[in-house]
Amino acid sequence: MFDTSKIGYSFPPFPVSIERTKLRELALAIGDPDPVYQEGQDGDIPLLPTSATIFLFWENKHFIEQLAELGYGYKPFDRRHTPNSNWPRISGLRTLNEATVGIIGLGEIGREIAIRAAAFGMRILYHQRRRLPEMEERELQASYVPLETLLAESDFLVPQVPGMPATVGLIGRAELAQMKRGAFLVNISRAELVDRAALIEALRSGRLGGFALDPLYEAPGRSDDELLQFDNVVLSPHIAAQPRFNALDDIAEMLERLSRELAP
Numbered sequence: 253m254f255d256t257s258k259i260g261y262s263f264p265p266f267p268v269s270i271e272r273t274k275l276r277e278l279a280l281a282i283g284d285p286d287p288v289y290q291e292g293q294d295g296d297i298p299l300l301p302t303s304a305t306i307f308l309f310w311e312n313k314h315f316i317e318q319l320a321e322l323g324y325g326y327k328p329f330d331r332r333h334t335p336n337s338n339w340p341r342i343s344g345l346r347t348l349n350e351a352t353v354g355i356i357g358l359g360e361i362g363r364e365i366a367i368r369a370a371a372f373g374m375r376i377l378y379h380q381r382r383r384l385p386e387m388e389e390r391e392l393q394a395s396y397v398p399l400e401t402l403l404a405e406s407d408f409l410v411p412q413v414p415g416m417p418a419t420v421g422l423i424g425r426a427e428l429a430q431m432k433r434g435a436f437l438v439n440i441s442r443a444e445l446v447d448r449a450a451l452i453e454a455l456r457s458g459r460l461g462g463f464a465l466d467p468l469y470e471a472p473g474r475s476d477d478e479l480l481q482f483d484n485v486v487l488s489p490h491i492a493a494q495p496r497f498n499a500l501d502d503i504a505e506m507l508e509r510l511s512r513e514l515a516p
């Protein structure tokens with residue numbers, strides 16, 4: 253017998269009787285071929301990862317009943333989530349490591365995105381009117397490619413160019429059709445860069461795996477916005493890059509520069 257409080261899980265302690273052979277089968281199922289035990293006053297206590305503990309308890313019908321009585325819902329284990337270590341079982345998650353991000357426009361913000369993408373071990377492609385010097389490409393770990401190649405190979409597409417008449421509809425039906433099926437489009441530049449009608453078509457057809465937008469097509473946003481109907485769409489009203497400290501730092505920098513310029 254052992255209780256859950258001794259193996260670090262957040263449920264209240266319940267005594268559960270599990271045979272060693274059953275415990276080993278469960279451990280093998282999650283890739284731990286040699287579960288470790290320690291001697292305790294209640295017998296052998298298995299020292300397993302939290303995820304293993306969950307599997308262990310869910311295999312015990314009496315324990316499931318106890319959890320239900322206490323208000324904890326039971327959710328069957330789905331092996332499809334284990335390869336990505338998606339223990340919360342949130343559908344649609346992707347691993348950034350070794351995925352390809354395509355950035356259209358390596359300006360100030362585009363470069364910051366590239367720096368963060370490199371930290372996650374992503375492959376970084378970029379396209380813009382003028383190619384960067386080779387030294388800057390090496391520093392950013394970014395490779396210049398034609399737009400068609402960037403669209404076809406990117407798992408995450410990030411258009412990062414200014415909003416102006418020349419960039420309106422930069423990503424339209426033709427560009428969305430060239431994208432890898434299931435790729436994500438992340439627009440944190442200006443909404444009008446992406447043709448709205450073409451975007452909704454791509455979401456409905458499943459060509460786009462997901463879409464994120466900041467700022468919105470309309471300000472303030474509307475509660476009946478068609479984009480809100482999609483579970484794979486994330487919208488935020490021009491606040492995605494504004495944690496409090498960021499805004500305060502920007503204001504401080506502005507005041508310091510004004511002070512220097514206006515000083516007698």
